[in-house]
Amino acid sequence: MCGATEGGLSLDGVNVAKEAVIQGQVLRGAEPVPNAYVRLLDGSGEFTAEVPTSATGHFRFFAGDGEWTLRTLAPKADPVDTRVVAATGSVAEVAVAI
Amino acid sequence: MSRESSLVTAQWVEDNLDTDGVVLVEVDEDTTSYDKGHIRGAIKLDWTTDLQDQVRRDFVNKEQFEALLSSRGVSNDDTVVLYGGNNNWFAAYAYWYFKLYGHQDVKLLDGGRKKWELDSRELTDEKPTRAETSYTATAQDSSIRAFRDEVVAAIGTQNLVDVRSPDEYAGRLLAPAHLPQEQAQRAGHIPTAASVPWSKAANDDGTFKSDDELKEIYSEAGVDWSKDTIAYCRIGERSSHTWFVLKELLGQENVKNYDGSWTEYGSLVGVPVALGDEPGDA
Numbered sequence: 001m002c003g004a005t006e007g008g009l010s011l012d013g014v015n016v017a018k019e020a021v022i023q024g025q026v027l028r029g030a031e032p033v034p035n036a037y038v039r040l041l042d043g044s045g046e047f048t049a050e051v052p053t054s055a056t057g058h059f060r061f062f063a064g065d066g067e068w069t070l071r072t073l074a075p076k077a078d079p080v081d082t083r084v085v086a087a088t089g090s091v092a093e094v095a096v097a098i
Numbered sequence: 099m100s101r102e103s104s105l106v107t108a109q110w111v112e113d114n115l116d117t118d119g120v121v122l123v124e125v126d127e128d129t130t131s132y133d134k135g136h137i138r139g140a141i142k143l144d145w146t147t148d149l150q151d152q153v154r155r156d157f158v159n160k161e162q163f164e165a166l167l168s169s170r171g172v173s174n175d176d177t178v179v180l181y182g183g184n185n186n187w188f189a190a191y192a193y194w195y196f197k198l199y200g201h202q203d204v205k206l207l208d209g210g211r212k213k214w215e216l217d218s219r220e221l222t223d224e225k226p227t228r229a230e231t232s233y234t235a236t237a238q239d240s241s242i243r244a245f246r247d248e249v250v251a252a253i254g255t256q257n258l259v260d261v262r263s264p265d266e267y268a269g270r271l272l273a274p275a276h277l278p279q280e281q282a283q284r285a286g287h288i289p290t291a292a293s294v295p296w297s298k299a300a301n302d303d304g305t306f307k308s309d310d311e312l313k314e315i316y317s318e319a320g321v322d323w324s325k326d327t328i329a330y331c332r333i334g335e336r337s338s339h340t341w342f343v344l345k346e347l348l349g350q351e352n353v354k355n356y357d358g359s360w361t362e363y364g365s366l367v368g369v370p371v372a373l374g375d376e377p378g379d380a
Contacts, residue, residue: 019279035215039302040275047297048263049275052128052183052212061275064265073302075218 009058011091020086023060024094026072032057033098036074043067072096101309104346106179106205108214115139121172124211125182125192127335135221137181137214141170141228145188149195160235163199171228174201181207181214185297185304191338194355198243200236206342209304216303242345244328244354246362249288250369254380257327258291261340262360266332267293269373273332283364286371288330289378292319296336299343312343326352330359
């Protein structure tokens with residue numbers, strides 16, 4: 001992995017070799033959603049972390065190896081669950097449509 | 099204390115935006131959140147620069163706290179309503195901090211900034227001006243703050259509640275997963291500590307669960323209501339959230355927050371550490 005995928009978050013300053021990165025963007029149609037909340041749930045459904053999306057709808061987590069669920073909450077939308085697999089040394093890119 | 103005296107709803111806040119004597123205070127982990135938009139009339143406290151000593155690892159002292167609140171226009175008899183991002187982690191930390199220095203009337207906005215945003219309520223970038231006051235703090239209330247020696251002594255005798263995520267408790271992660279994981283300290287938890295992630299106390303929208311649900315969660319995790327309790331996390335902010343639940347919502351006596359938390363305990367030489375999902379032995 002040599003950098004962010006097209007349009008994704010910059011990975012400058014992140015030691016990707018040591019981290020299991022999950023990152024992506026929340027979209028309503030083609031529009032980024034800047035005021036959404038993305039929760040990271042572990043394999044048992046337990047809350048692990050939560051971040052608000054950036055002005056461009058982006059989010060990032062430093063997880064561990066394994067299966068995770070992203071639960072996205074946004075104004076005037078139902079929560080959306082997205083399964084994702086993370087692995088140390090790689091970046092899992094996820095697009096969430098609400 | 100009780101839910102009625104320590105918690106207000108988003109609607110209550112909206113109805114009291116112009117009420118004299120009510121001061122809204124935003125405290126966020128991301129200290130730039132306020133600048134991107136906040137509830138009208140709210141002032142900002144920066145937990146890293148306003149509430150921490152800038153040289154030693156400790157809080158600002160009584161005189162510094164007095165100077166801070168005086169300069170921000172907060173009076174002793176004001177109703178201080180705290181809110182913030184991350185499900186009120188740092189707002190709860192500030193709540194505990196205001197209590198530590200003896201402020202009488204402090205409340206949390208249930209659900210914090212997230213609930214406010216998910217409700218599509220208004221945010222503004224207009225900064226309020228408040229006249230300077232002459233704030234007087236009390237000496238720190240040591241009945242709600244735990245230090246490392248008390249924590250070590252509590253192993254196997256008092257309730258220790260580890261409120262971090264299960265992976266941090268077990269030693270599989272060293273920090274919340276929105277932060278990089280490289281850390282100096284050892285991974286794991288304090289032996290005999292019950293694992294009750296702070297998030298168990300909150301709904302998805304950040305509001306607190308009902309008193310009955312909360313009691314059941316801590317009882318099931320093995321909290322003995324007849325014993326004193328110390329809550330800890332990584333740096334003391336998530337455990338403020340749980341301290342708030344146990345002390346202010348459920349009215350438990352003798353609940354302390356260990357603000358040194360895992361970044362201190364996990365760096366101590368010679369103390370016992372348990373790994374894995376079980377509490378471990380004293």
